[in-house]
Amino acid sequence: xxxxxxxxxxxAAFVGYQIxxxxxxxxxxxxxxxxxxxxxISLVGSLVAAGSDRNTLxxxxxxxxxxxxxxxxxxxxxxxDRMLSMFKRATPVNKPN
Amino acid sequence: xxxxxxSQLAYLAASILFIFGLRGLTKPDKARRGMMLAAIGMLxxxxxxxxxxxxxxYGWILVGLVLGSLIGYPLGVWVPxxxxxxxxxxxxxxxxxxxxxxxxxxxxxxxxxxHGIGVAKMSALAFEVLFGALTVTGSFVAxxxxxxxxxxxxxxxxxxxxxxxxxxxxxxxxxVVVVLNPEASVAFYAMLVLATVIGLFLVLPIGGADxxxxxxLMNSYAGLAASATGFAIGNDVLIIAGALDGASGFILSxxxxxxxxxxxxxxxxxxxxxxxxxxxxxxxxxTVASITAEDAALQLAYAHSVIVIPGxxxxxAQAQHQIRELADLIEKNGGEVRxxxxxxxxxxxxxMNVLLAEANVPYDRLYEMEEINSRFEETDLALVIxxxxxxxxxxxxxxxxxxYGMPILNADRARRVIVLKRGMSPGFAGIENELFYAENxxxxxxxxxxxxxxxxAEVKAS
Numbered sequence: 001x002x003x004x005x006x007x008x009x010x011x012a013a014f015v016g017y018q019i020x021x022x023x024x025x026x027x028x029x030x031x032x033x034x035x036x037x038x039x040x041i042s043l044v045g046s047l048v049a050a051g052s053d054r055n056t057l058x059x060x061x062x063x064x065x066x067x068x069x070x071x072x073x074x075x076x077x078x079x080x081d082r083m084l085s086m087f088k089r090a091t092p093v094n095k096p097n
Numbered sequence: 098x099x100x101x102x103x104s105q106l107a108y109l110a111a112s113i114l115f116i117f118g119l120r121g122l123t124k125p126d127k128a129r130r131g132m133m134l135a136a137i138g139m140l141x142x143x144x145x146x147x148x149x150x151x152x153x154x155y156g157w158i159l160v161g162l163v164l165g166s167l168i169g170y171p172l173g174v175w176v177p178x179x180x181x182x183x184x185x186x187x188x189x190x191x192x193x194x195x196x197x198x199x200x201x202x203x204x205x206x207x208x209x210x211x212h213g214i215g216v217a218k219m220s221a222l223a224f225e226v227l228f229g230a231l232t233v234t235g236s237f238v239a240x241x242x243x244x245x246x247x248x249x250x251x252x253x254x255x256x257x258x259x260x261x262x263x264x265x266x267x268x269x270x271x272x273v274v275v276v277l278n279p280e281a282s283v284a285f286y287a288m289l290v291l292a293t294v295i296g297l298f299l300v301l302p303i304g305g306a307d308x309x310x311x312x313x314l315m316n317s318y319a320g321l322a323a324s325a326t327g328f329a330i331g332n333d334v335l336i337i338a339g340a341l342d343g344a345s346g347f348i349l350s351x352x353x354x355x356x357x358x359x360x361x362x363x364x365x366x367x368x369x370x371x372x373x374x375x376x377x378x379x380x381x382x383x384t385v386a387s388i389t390a391e392d393a394a395l396q397l398a399y400a401h402s403v404i405v406i407p408g409x410x411x412x413x414a415q416a417q418h419q420i421r422e423l424a425d426l427i428e429k430n431g432g433e434v435r436x437x438x439x440x441x442x443x444x445x446x447x448x449m450n451v452l453l454a455e456a457n458v459p460y461d462r463l464y465e466m467e468e469i470n471s472r473f474e475e476t477d478l479a480l481v482i483x484x485x486x487x488x489x490x491x492x493x494x495x496x497x498x499x500x501y502g503m504p505i506l507n508a509d510r511a512r513r514v515i516v517l518k519r520g521m522s523p524g525f526a527g528i529e530n531e532l533f534y535a536e537n538x539x540x541x542x543x544x545x546x547x548x549x550x551x552x553x554a555e556v557k558a559s
Contacts, residue, residue: 005328005336012337015116016344022123025440025465028349028447031122032185032316034132035345038115039192039319040139041338044108044146045199045326050161051152054206061198063161069195070165071172072188077136078173079184083451084129090459 030083037076043069100150107145108334114138115338119345125460142334178455179412182312182445183243189315190236196322197229197289203329204285214279218329223272223285225325227292232318234296239311242300243444249305257302264295309353309445310361317346349446356440356466358492358503385521388539390548393515394555397423398430400477404469405436406506407449410483410519411545417456419549420482424458426556432477436462437469437506439487470507479511481532483518483545489530514538517548 023031046069050062114134121131152158176184200222207214214222241247271288275281303311320342327335354361397403405420424434436458442449450463464472473479481488488508491498508514509532516533518540532538541548 002331005331005333008333009324009328009336009340012112012340013344016119016341017348019116019119019123020341020345020348023119024123024125025352025438025447026450026460026463027122027125027128028352029181029185029443029445029451030128030132030447031119031345032312032349032446033181034119034122034135035316035320035342036185036188036192037132038118038135038139038338039323039342040195041111041115041142041335042192042195042199042323042326043139044142044332044335045203045330046161046195047143047146047158048149048151048330049199049202049206051147051154051158053153054202055209058202058206059157061202063157065195065198065202066158066161067165067168068191068198070162071169072165072191072195073139074166074169075172076169076188077132077139078170079176079181080132081129082173083178083181083454084125084132086451086454086457087125087128087460088454088457089126089461091461 026087027084030080033076033080033083036072037080040069040071040073040076043073100148104145104149107141108332111138111142111145112334112337114141115341119341178451179415180244181448181451182308182443183240185445186236186240186243186308186312186315189312189319190233190240192319193229193232193236193315193322196319196326197226197233199326200225200229200322200329201289204279204282208279208282216276219276219279221325221328223275223288225322225329226285226289227268227272228318228325229322230289230292231296231299232315232322234293235300235311235318236296236315238297238300239308239315242303242305243308251304252301257298261295261298264291264298267291268295307357307359309441309443309448310350310357310359312445313346313350313353315346317343317350320344320346352440353446356504358500383534385533386539388515388541390541390551391555393539393541394552394559396478396513396515397427397432397480397552398556398559400427400432402476403427403432403434403478403480404473404476404508404511405434406479406481406484406488406508407436407438407453408442408482408484408487409444409449410485412443412449412452412483414483414545416482416546416549417452417458419546419553421453421456421458423549423553423556424462426553430556434462435464435469435472437466437508438463439466439484439506441487442484466504466506473507473510476511477513479508479514481508481514481516481518482549485518485530488532490532490535491530495531508532509535509538512537515541517541517543517545519544 046065049058050066115138118131118135121127204222242249268291271284274284320339324336324339438449490509492500492503492505
């Protein structure tokens with residue numbers, strides 16, 4: 001861990017804050033499902049734990065972690081898309097009312 | 098090219114795609130494409146990890162990936178929209194579990210390998226395990242309350258807050274011990290166990306109606322735990338994705354607690370509804386005007402502008418399709434129908450919007466509270482279905498009321514108000530609603546779905 005990690009964290013949190021405050025309440029549930037899917041990125045840690053043959057405990061915990069994270073990735077992206085596909089307009093975007 | 102460079106480039110690409118993906122969610126018509134980008138980002142990150150030189154055996158990885166996909170598919174495709182809150186709580190548990198286990202594995206590996214763990218890395222690991230484990234059990238309790246296999250009412254006992262404070266203090270002490278002396282593995286594992294207990298004790302006393310805030314907080318914690326994992330193993334894409342999740346959950350929990358007129362500390366330590374302190378106005382001496390479906394339908398058929406206010410009662414009655422059918426009929430008669438969505442209309446942020454979208458209500462008819470509140474004055478009819486506290490004018494004008502100050506939909510300012518309600522029972526806050534006794538309000542008693550079906554038949558006939 002280095003100090004530049006802290007910069008990355010703070011800047012990412014700032015970008016996140018800027019973007020997410022602009023997400024309308026209309027899409028707050030898909031937003032949460034989407035962040036859930038993205039949180040599956042812990043795969044990058046769990047894949048290493050599961051596959052680098054460090055010790056038995058590490059492999060076992062790693063495989064469970066891969067399973068849990070992958071479930072979030074697959075389930076999260078599928079359900080977000082399923083929700084977003086239901087949002088339809090009554091009037092086309094460029095013709096108000 | 099060197100393998101490590103490939104992974105780093107993959108992580109950079111994934112980070113950018115995640116940010117673009119979330120940005121897509123700021124516009125409903127761009128959202129699906131945005132999420133497609135985020136999914137591609139995830140795929141790139143996975144491939145970028147699999148090519149790493151450290152990974153030498155793929156058998157168990159494959160087992161995990163296949164098993165995870167098998168669990169994830171039904172969670173994505175089969176879960177009904179009404180069950181979304183418990184489903185999301187369930188996945189927060191999975192996300193936090195993955196982060197926690199990676200933390201334990203990393204700690205154990207470093208410790209048995211005999212090379213020391215620096216203060217910075219140990220802090221990140223301890224933070225990861227503490228927040229991760231707390232989120233696993235906390236989310237499990239939230240899941241249980243929402244799925245109704247655990248009691249939805251607050252589980253409380255005397256001295257609860259004191260017990261929680263002591264547990265938290267012990268956890269902090271263990272945290273410091275293990276950071277200063279990483280060899281103290283007993284402290285590390287004791288902290289892990291304690292964190293699971295704290296997660297349970299933190300959420301058990303919180304009532305079912307406060308779950309939107311809890312889910313959002315858990316979302317934030319799961320993100321922070323993922324970020325801490327990134328710090329511990331020196332992985333920037335984890336830090337970035339975790340920070341995005343953490344920010345999202347944090348913002349949503351603020352939105353939710355504002356909409357409920359509650360502070361964080363009040364939700365976490367308050368056990369709402371246990372003691373309404375100041376005497377709120379009672380409804381004694383007031384009378385309620387009830388209306389028949391025929392008369393209500395007549396008003397609906399001739400209204401030029403209607404605002405529908407759906408509450409959770411509508412979702413419970415599964416009457417979303419009926420309300421859309423009724424709205425179609427009103428529009429056919431030349432009326433205009435809008436929907437006013439209070440932030441806490443469902444059981445999680447934005448839940449009601451999804452339920453209505455599923456019933457084919459166009460999203461440009463769904464209005465947020467701030468957008469629509471000024472329109473009630475010029476509206477012929479406000480139709481309140483299964484909502485109660487969110488339209489209670491006491492929030493505006495009765496300082497003695499427990500919900501005083503809560504942002505509400507100004508349904509009472511519409512020319513006429515029709516409330517569909519099962520009976521005269523008070524809302525979850527347990528307080529009387531003046532709106533039901535107002536001069537311009539008529540009550541249509543009965544099950545929401547049955548009442549709507551009657552209204553549809555009557556409007557068709559008129």
